[in-house]
Amino acid sequence: MTPSAAPLLANASFSTMLSQVQEYLVHLVSFYRDPTHLTSSLDAFLLVLGVLLGIGASAITFRIPFKELLWATAAGFLGWETMYCLSQFDFPTLSATTLGAFMVSITAEILARDRRAPATIYVVPGILPLVPGRAIYNTMLNSLNGENTLARDGGVQALFGAGGIAIGMLLGTAIARGLMHSKRLQRNSLEHELQRHLKTHQSNPNQERRNRLKAPKKGTRHSIREISQNVEERFTRFLDNAENAGNSSTSPKRAKELLGKLEAKRKKVATASQRHEMPVSAPREALNLSDSQEAYPTPAATKHRRKK
Amino acid sequence: MNTNDSDIQPIIAQICIDMARGLIVAGAGTARVEETVHFIGESCGVTIDSQVTPTSIVVSVGDDNPTIRICRVRARTIDLDKMAELNQVARDLCKHKITIHAARMHIAKILARKPIYSRFTIYLGQGLCCAGFSIMLGGGAPEVFPAFIAGLLAQYLLEVLGHMPLFLCAFTSAVTTTLAALLAHYWCPLFLLEPIILAGLVPLLPGLSLANAVADLMAGELTAGLARTTEALLCAAALAAGAMVGMNLMDVL
Numbered sequence: 001m002t003p004s005a006a007p008l009l010a011n012a013s014f015s016t017m018l019s020q021v022q023e024y025l026v027h028l029v030s031f032y033r034d035p036t037h038l039t040s041s042l043d044a045f046l047l048v049l050g051v052l053l054g055i056g057a058s059a060i061t062f063r064i065p066f067k068e069l070l071w072a073t074a075a076g077f078l079g080w081e082t083m084y085c086l087s088q089f090d091f092p093t094l095s096a097t098t099l100g101a102f103m104v105s106i107t108a109e110i111l112a113r114d115r116r117a118p119a120t121i122y123v124v125p126g127i128l129p130l131v132p133g134r135a136i137y138n139t140m141l142n143s144l145n146g147e148n149t150l151a152r153d154g155g156v157q158a159l160f161g162a163g164g165i166a167i168g169m170l171l172g173t174a175i176a177r178g179l180m181h182s183k184r185l186q187r188n189s190l191e192h193e194l195q196r197h198l199k200t201h202q203s204n205p206n207q208e209r210r211n212r213l214k215a216p217k218k219g220t221r222h223s224i225r226e227i228s229q230n231v232e233e234r235f236t237r238f239l240d241n242a243e244n245a246g247n248s249s250t251s252p253k254r255a256k257e258l259l260g261k262l263e264a265k266r267k268k269v270a271t272a273s274q275r276h277e278m279p280v281s282a283p284r285e286a287l288n289l290s291d292s293q294e295a296y297p298t299p300a301a302t303k304h305r306r307k308k
Numbered sequence: 309m310n311t312n313d314s315d316i317q318p319i320i321a322q323i324c325i326d327m328a329r330g331l332i333v334a335g336a337g338t339a340r341v342e343e344t345v346h347f348i349g350e351s352c353g354v355t356i357d358s359q360v361t362p363t364s365i366v367v368s369v370g371d372d373n374p375t376i377r378i379c380r381v382r383a384r385t386i387d388l389d390k391m392a393e394l395n396q397v398a399r400d401l402c403k404h405k406i407t408i409h410a411a412r413m414h415i416a417k418i419l420a421r422k423p424i425y426s427r428f429t430i431y432l433g434q435g436l437c438c439a440g441f442s443i444m445l446g447g448g449a450p451e452v453f454p455a456f457i458a459g460l461l462a463q464y465l466l467e468v469l470g471h472m473p474l475f476l477c478a479f480t481s482a483v484t485t486t487l488a489a490l491l492a493h494y495w496c497p498l499f500l501l502e503p504i505i506l507a508g509l510v511p512l513l514p515g516l517s518l519a520n521a522v523a524d525l526m527a528g529e530l531t532a533g534l535a536r537t538t539e540a541l542l543c544a545a546a547l548a549a550g551a552m553v554g555m556n557l558m559d560v561l
Contacts, residue, residue: 025450025496043448050443050452057436058511061463063423064388080444101519118395120336121388124516129444131515133506140548144555165515166522173523 051080051129059125068121071111076126079104083130093157098164098171100130105172113176123169132161317375319408320352323401324367325377326415328360330394335386337520338362338532344398351402362535383471393418427467435460438485438507445510447503454492454499455507458485462508474539475546481512482550483557490558509547514540 055076059069083100087093108122139154324345331341338360345367349356359366365379394415401411425433438459439452447455462481466472469480485508493501518540525533 022496026498046443046449050440052440054437054440054444057433057440059388060425060433061430061437061511062386062388063390063425063430065392065424068388068392116396116399117392118336118340120340121392124335124386124388127515127519128511128513129441131510131513133510133513134445136513136544136548137502137506137509137551140551144552162515162518163522166519166526169519170523170526 048077052077055080055125055129058128062124064121064125065117068115068117071115072122072125075104075107075111075122076129078107079126080129094160094164097130097132097161098168101127101165101168102172103168104130105169106176109173109176119173127165127169130165132158135161316352316408317354317370319412320349320354320356321367321369321375321377323408323412323415324348324356324358324369325365325379326412326419327394327398328358328365328367329379329381330390330415330419332360332362332365332381333384334388334391334394335384336391338524338529339527341365344395347402348398351404352408361532362539387423389424390418390421431460431463431467434463434511437511440507441510442503442507445503445506447500447507450498451500451503451507454489455504458488458492458504458508459511461485461488475542478512478543478546479550479553482509482547483554485509486551486554487558490554494558505551509551512543512547514543517543 052073056069056073059072059076064072079100082103083096086096086099104123104126105119108119108126111117111122112119135154135158139151139158142148142151142154327348328341328345331344332338341360342358345358345360346356349369354369355371357368362384363381365381366376367379368374368376397406397411397414397418400406401408406414435456436459439456442451442455443449462484465480465484466477472480486505489501489504489508492499492504517536521533521536521540523533524536527533
């Protein structure tokens with residue numbers, strides 16, 4: 001055996017291995033394609049599994065919050081299921097697509113109100129299986145082969161499919177907004193929350209601004225500047241009380257004590273606000289959408305998540 | 309009161325513009341963004357008006373002596389997590405659960421944050437997505453593997469080539485998936501060709517963009533609707549061109 005033959009031999013062994021694998025694959029695939037081996041229920045199961053996998057995985061590529069992954073998959077599956085069942089019963093494809101999109105949209109609106117997230121989250125992955133991909137592909141293929149009539153037909157089908165999806169989504173949104181009568185779902189909508197809030201504070205237009213300066217609830221985070229303003233406001237009230245107490249002269253000693261305390265606290269707040277004053281405008285690089293570090297060097301803000 | 313109108317207007321404008329930009333970049337619809345901005349203004353007790361298109365945002369706050377901010381948006385992606393978080397901040401702000409300063413900080417933090425899933429997870433997701441859709445589009449169990457590899461490859465190539473315009477992204481992905489599908493088909497002819505190519509192309513199709521466009525047009529938002537239609541058509545054309553180039557390349561080779 002000459003040394004020059006060695007790579008050839010290696011090539012030959014690799015190609016034989018490849019052909020063996022190929023033979024095995026052909027065997028496997030032909031076994032799968034043989035209809036006597038498999039029942040149709042397994043096929044249906046595979047189809048459902050594939051659709052669920054497709055919607056869920058595409059939701060992940062769109063960076064969906066992990067909590068909503070299951071719900072988005074469910075919404076998308078419901079839409080696809082509607083379309084598939086209708087087309088099995090010889091429904092026209094366009095109407096089936098429209099009804100599927102309608103289903104996705106209305107499910108998304110209900111989920112959005114129930115789970116307090118924007119409806120788009122559930123719509124984006126859910127609409128994917130309804131997109132007329134086959135029609136677009138056929139258009140492309142036919143125009144590549146020079147069959148212009150077929151290409152035109154496919155193009156019209158694709159355009160109508162997209163229009164159908166849009167109309168279904170519009171219908172779903174309109175119905176969800178107009179006819180949603182469930183008290184619980186209404187209460188959760190952003191619009192309703194705001195209106196109720198405005199109604200309760202209508203008597204005093206300055207109430208909103210005052211609300212902003214109220215003592216913070218436990219767990220919410222405010223800038224130091226606001227807190228100091230807040231504290232000062234309360235201290236002025238406290239000061240008035242103290243002076244009143246001095247005037248009525250129940251105990252001048254007590255009044256002096258209170259005033260001393262107040263002074264000490266004021267000094268403390270002043271130093272604190274000097275140390276931690278927030279910048280008035282956010283730094284520009286913090287707003288760029290790069291993978292930079294955290295926006296502020298201050299202690300990390302409480303992670304802002306929906307609480308149920 | 310320590311805070312007066314001239315003090316608070318720029319802050320509200322800043323919040324609105326950041327919020328609108330974050331939402332548009334994350335892929336929200338223009339009508340939705342305008343609604344959010346409007347709600348924020350109403351809850352803060354100032355008059356507010358906004359004009360949002362997919363490429364630019366204008367917000368004006370206040371009646372007399374208003375603060376006007378303009379923001380230009382150059383690239384849009386789909387990031388549902390950021391959208392949800394920004395929506396939550398808007399909700400809290402409207403209910404006065406948090407102050408405007410806190411809201412501004414939250415928004416800045418959300419915009420500067422890294423994406424929630426790692427790059428590897430996104431590759432895997434794209435691969436699995438293609439695999440699932442290959443079954444849906446008429447394939448069987450055997451087509452899953454080439455479709456998975458095609459999706460993975462396309463996503464990886466996009467990452468390697470870096471940031472590109474939308475047209476080139478779609479084109480490259482289409483070429484890659486088509487070539488992968490054709491290779492698989494020629495290697496073992498029992499792999500069906502159509503489901504694999506379709507599975508590679510369907511996740512890239514601008515379905516939502518087109519649907520949003522029609523919705524915008526019907527709502528009377530002519531500028532935003534036309535812009536989105538153009539984007540969707542361009543993307544679809546790029547996909548078709550990419551698939552054609554892939555097929556022709558395979559014929560030549």
